[in-house]
Amino acid sequence: MRGRPIISTKTPKEIMIEIGKECQSCGHCCRFGAGYVIDEDIPRIAKRLGITEDDFRKTYLVEQKRLNSKAYKLKTVKTNSRKRYGRCIFFDEERKCLIHDVKPLYCRIATCADKKGEALQWFDLNMLLNLEDPESIRQWNELIKFREPITGANLEELVPDPELRLKILTYEIFSGRELKAELEKRRK
Numbered sequence: 342m343r344g345r346p347i348i349s350t351k352t353p354k355e356i357m358i359e360i361g362k363e364c365q366s367c368g369h370c371c372r373f374g375a376g377y378v379i380d381e382d383i384p385r386i387a388k389r390l391g392i393t394e395d396d397f398r399k400t401y402l403v404e405q406k407r408l409n410s411k412a413y414k415l416k417t418v419k420t421n422s423r424k425r426y427g428r429c430i431f432f433d434e435e436r437k438c439l440i441h442d443v444k445p446l447y448c449r450i451a452t453c454a455d456k457k458g459e460a461l462q463w464f465d466l467n468m469l470l471n472l473e474d475p476e477s478i479r480q481w482n483e484l485i486k487f488r489e490p491i492t493g494a495n496l497e498e499l500v501p502d503p504e505l506r507l508k509i510l511t512y513e514i515f516s517g518r519e520l521k522a523e524l525e526k527r528r529k
């Protein structure tokens with residue numbers, strides 16, 4: 342791709358997939374962990390494997406929390422008992438990614454050329470951040486303290502109302518229920 346476009350929260354998924362083609366599929370990163378899997382990935386991969394979506398979930402996915410949202414990752418296989426990480430369950434030293442043609446969106450957009458982690462921010466913001474959950478917002482705020490946020494990813498852009506932002510960050514608004522009530526109060 343000539344001249345990588347600037348990634349923002351609103352960059353279309355198709356463009357993110359184009360950017361992801363910078364990946365040379367060498368498989369190096371797949372030795373150290375596995376990709377996230379979102380709902381839309383599941384039918385495609387399960388069909389390719391010839392199993393039901395339920396079986397795919399049970400056999401290949403592990404549930405995690407990210408940005409206080411439920412997230413799924415492909416399982417990993419430990420290759421060295423002294424290391425905490427393992428290789429992706431679909432990584433093979435000779436054939437590399439065994440599901441390359443149907444691999445998860447995360448694996449299609451995340452490339453090692455993305456030194457600033459912009460694609461990963463895009464994924465977090467579009468797939469995992471929950472703007473109806475104050476804890477998700479607070480965790481995002483912590484994450485971007487250590488990164489240059491992509492356009493649209495600043496807390497000021499995500500929660501433009503300064504008073505509301507402060508109430509979320511100071512835990513005055515603690516839960517999603519309280520946030521919903523606060524927003525309804527403001528609409529009146």
Ligand code: SF4
Nearest residue numbers: 371375376429438448
């Ligand atoms: S699905 Fe493929 S590309 Fe994604 S982490 Fe596993 S081996 Fe790597």
Ligand code: SF4
Nearest residue numbers: 364365367368370453
């Ligand atoms: S993202 Fe980079 S390290 Fe990972 S498979 Fe692609 S080229 Fe290799």
